Amino acid sequence: METYFKKRYNSFKFAFRGLNSALRSEPHMRLHVLLAVGVVVAGFLFGVTATEWCLLVGCMGVVFMAEIFNTAIETVVNLVSPDFHPLAGKAKDLAAGAVLAAAIMAAVVGLIIFLPYVFSLVNNYL
Numbered sequence: 795m796e797t798y799f800k801k802r803y804n805s806f807k808f809a810f811r812g813l814n815s816a817l818r819s820e821p822h823m824r825l826h827v828l829l830a831v832g833v834v835v836a837g838f839l840f841g842v843t844a845t846e847w848c849l850l851v852g853c854m855g856v857v858f859m860a861e862i863f864n865t866a867i868e869t870v871v872n873l874v875s876p877d878f879h880p881l882a883g884k885a886k887d888l889a890a891g892a893v894l895a896a897a898i899m900a901a902v903v904g905l906i907i908f909l910p911y912v913f914s915l916v917n918n919y920l
């Protein structure tokens with residue numbers, strides 16, 4: 795039983811090490827976190843609904859996840875193919891494309907949620 799809990803504890807420890815490594819080594823990851831903080835601040839300022847919070851948090855999670863997978867794929871590609879190879883390039887381009895797709899979708903969801911709040915704020919001041 796102790797071994798079971800020790801293994802689970804280690805799994806979490808390794809996963810947090812992965813998160814820490816992504817944050818420390820990836821400038822893009824830090825940018826995503828900065829943008830997410832901006833979204834959370836805007837969410838509180840505009841008083842978005844519970845459903846809107848769920849959508850925003852879901853989008854942030856998908857972007858973080860895509861960026862971390864992208865980093866993992868880049869790392870493995872660098873390990874197995876340090877020299878130039880078209881397939882290595884394709885794998886990295888695909889992983890980067892996944893991040894871009896997630897970021898575009900998150901931006902669209904953000905605009906759909908926040909634009910009406912911004913418009914009503916502007917209308918109140920006009």
Ligand SMILES: Nc1ncnc2c1ncn2[C@@H]1O[C@H](COP(=O)(O)OP(=O)(O)OP(=O)(O)O)[C@@H](O)[C@H]1O
Pocket residue numbers: 822864868875876877878879880882883884886887890
């Ligand atoms: N071993 C390789 N063989 C062929 N093309 C490669 C190789 N390594 C990188 N590339 C090409 O260069 C691009 C940039 O690769 P790089 O490893 O610099 O990632 P990056 O853009 O710095 O990623 P990030 O900024 O997320 O760390 C890749 O998307 C790919 O097109």
